[in-house]
Structures are given as C-alpha cells and as structure tokens.
Amino acid sequence: MxxxxxxxxxxxxxxxxxxxxxxxxxxxxxxxxxxxxxxxxxxxxxxxxxxxxxxxxxxxxxxxxxxxxxxxxxxxxxxxxxxxxxxxxxxxxxxxxxxxxETVYLEHGIRLKLDPARVFFSSRLSGERSKLLANFRPNVRVLVMFSGVGPYSLTAIKQNLNISRMVSIELNEIAHNYALENLLLNTNLLKKCQSCLQLCNEMQTGGIIRSAFRKLVLKNLAQLRFQFICGDVRKECLKISKPFLPLDTEEKKQIENENNNTKNKKTNLHNHWDCTEILNSNDYPKILKAFIDRKENEEIFVDFSKIQKQQFRLWLILFCKKLNFFCLIDNSYFKFHTLWEKGIFLQWIETGDLSSITKFDRIIMPTPKNQKSFVNLIAYTADTGCIVNMYDFVDEDDFPLKTENRIIEELKKLDKKVEILGSYKAGQIGPKSYRTRCDFKILN
Structure with missing residues (x-):
C-alpha cells in the first residue's frame, strides 16, 4: 500500500x-x-x-x-x-x-446581433443573466428596463417559454432596433411553448396546413407577446402603467346611433366589416379566405358578447400586421390599432382581465452606472407580490445596506411595503467597487 x-x-x-x-x-x-x-x-x-x-x-x-x-x-x-x-x-x-x-454573439443558445461600438453590451454578464433568469413561475408578466439589444429579455424567454407577456424598454434607438432583429432571430425558441403548440394544433384540426401560416403565427406571436419599446424608461413606464380604457362616452353614443341607423347591421357597423357571424361558423378555410380578402389596415368589428374570445385568438395573431380591430367587450367599445394595443388585446383574450394587463409580476432593472434612481417607477408598474431584481454600483463598505435602505425608503414614500430577499455581488468594477444586485418583493 x-x-x-x-x-x-x-x-x-x-x-x-x-x-x-x-x-x-x-x-x-x-x-x-x-x-x-x-x-x-x-x-x-x-x-x-x-x-x-x-x-x-x-x-x-x-x-x-x-x-x-x-x-x-x-x-x-x-x-x-x-x-x-x-x-x-x-x-x-x-x-x-x-x-x-458588428457581430452575432451566441449566449446560452441565444443569438444576439450587436455592434459594441454603438450599443452597451457585456458578455462577462452572461453567467449572471443565466442564473438570474432560470426560474419563473408560469404565465408571469415581465418588465425589463434598460433592455439594450435584448440579452435579459431573450434569456428569460429561452428559459421560461410560457411567459404571459414581456415589455422591454431601451433608450438607445440602435440597441432597440438590434433587439427587434434579435427577437426575430430567435423565434424558433417559441416552437415548444404551450400557446404556439395549441395554435398549430388548432390550425391542423381546422384544415389550415400550409407551413407559411405556421411560420407567420410563430413570428407574430413573438412580436405580440414580447414587446420592445424605444424611449426613456421614466416616461414609458408611466405610459404603460395606465389602464387600457374603452372609448369615451360621447364616441360610444355616436357609434351606437350610427349603428341604429344602419340598414345592413349584419355586415356594417360604423362602416366596419362585422366578422362576428363568420367566426361562429368555425369553418377555418372560409374564415381564413374572408380575412385574406380584407384591405390592408382595414378596421374590422367583433362583438365579443356573441363569440367565445378564444375563437378569435388565432385570427388576431395571423392578421395583427394587416388589420386593425374595433371590438365590443362587456358593453364597451375598444380600438386596437398598434402592435402594443394588439399585444394587450391578445393578453385579454388569454387571461380575460384588462385591468391587470398593465402590471407586472417580475421586473428586471440592470440600471446603468452613474444614473439617478429609478426605484419610484416600481410603484407604478409592479403588481402585489412582484419580484424585482435591481442592479446597483456600490463600494465594498456600503454593501449591502446602502442599496437596500434606499429601496425601502423611496418606496415607503409611495406607500409601498418591501421585503428584501437578498443582495449579491455580480462583478467587480474596480478596487473594492462592485456591481451588485438586490432582489426584493413588493408586498402591497
């Protein structure tokens, strides 16, 4: 031995x-x-x-x-x-x-097109992104601030296919355009998501078998469910936190009066094509042809008191780029023209609740260095129980209390209660100076 x-x-x-x-x-x-x-x-x-x-x-x-x-x-x-x-x-x-x-960078199975001379990006945060975004609960609503070319957003999609809705905000127009391109570069990620599988099965059962329509569903579903906004985070967060409202009372009365005076109500409401009846036929090839025959950017009418809302989901996704929608929902009229509005429309169809669509269950904040605090935006965008992952830059002597106390104090001023879940060092940026991450939960 x-x-x-x-x-x-x-x-x-x-x-x-x-x-x-x-x-x-x-x-x-x-x-x-x-x-x-x-x-x-x-x-x-x-x-x-x-x-x-x-x-x-x-x-x-x-x-x-x-x-x-x-x-x-x-x-x-x-x-x-x-x-x-x-x-x-x-x-x-x-x-x-x-x-x-300009290059295409591969990170954990995601392709990211970018130009490091024109946008902010760090490949050294790859492991941090993967670890942070590994576990989401199903059907979560996600907000990503300072989203850049989309590394956090796309990593979240890759690791959590059944995200209900994601909004990503970036100020740099070049980075924003790369993010839009990167979403399309990675649409194959959605092939195994529950919604996509359901839609493909629905088309197959209904007799729509052309692969071109499957590809269109994949592309459009990605753009409706995962939306990228170019703009200032402060302004855009305030915009998206506002409830989605129906048309005002005067406009509603005008529409109803015009409808009452219309001779052919079956096919004409305020000069709109009414697709309610044909949707109830469940004849998929016939419905498909009817939608294909409509003019580009035409506004069509749907009365949701007369159809099951799930019946309309496939047609919204297939024709979201071609058509605009004017709908009667719970005795109120709504218009859905932009991709943003149609994304809200899709979430309503899938969840049945317009009031909670503008709130989020998970907020990712890779805050830039030397920027003013953005903590107050959480009060407007977070739903009760929302988990927030906020990055900061602090010296070793100030970690973790400086960031944690600031979060608690700023949100307390806005009547928000917070539970700190943990603080972590996410990389050293200088002698005794760190990029840090604080995870916390909104309690009310």
Missing part, C-alpha cells in the same frame, strides 16, 4: 496550461510583463482588448497574436475609453483583422 502511495506521489505532474499572458510574455519585452492583459472579451467574431499605457504600443502585436490563437476571431478592437453619454456606448478603436465591429 505504501509503495502505491509513493508511486502516485512520484508520478509526473501534468504540465500547467499556458495562459494568454504567458503567451504574450514570450514575445514582448520583460518591462511589459506585469502590465500585460490576462485575457480579452470575446463577442462572436470580435475580440476587445483593454490595455494600459505601458502596453499600448504593442497593441498590433497582441491583436495579431489573438487572431493566430483563436480562429473564431476575425476582428480585434481596443477599449480606449469608458462608457459615454446617456445611451452608454463604449469607445473602441480598431487594431487589426477585418474592420467591422
């Missing part, structure tokens, strides 16, 4: 794997060794280096070495400044390779 132990001790140790810094030491002067980078940030086909003054003159040599070591990398850039402006863009300078800073 002793001999076996001795043999194990005397076995050759495996050679230590050479690090990126070790590789650079072999090719650069000794005076630079203590200043050399330990690594670089990779986003798809792009590498981003962070160099100090003592090594900047060797940027080209280091960049070329990266290209030779990592065949996935096609372009190398250097970060030459901190985040700038309200829209948080990085200052990066081209070093070598192909001069193109």
């Amino acid at each position: 002793n001999q076996q132990i001795q043999n194990r001790k005397t076995k050759k140790k495996k050679a230590k794997k050479q690090t990126f810094r070790d590789t650079l030491k072999e090719m650069l002067p000794e005076k630079t060794h203590e200043y050399l980078p330990k690594g670089y940030e990779q986003m798809g086909t792009i590498a981003i280096l962070q160099l100090v003054e003592e090594t900047e003159e060797y940027a080209l040599q280091i960049g070329n070495k990266i290209l030779s070591l990592n065949k996935q990398i096609k372009s190398v850039y250097q970060k030459t400044g901190s985040m700038r402006g309200e829209i948080r863009t990085a200052i990066i300078t081209y070093i070598c390779g192909i001069e193109n800073s």
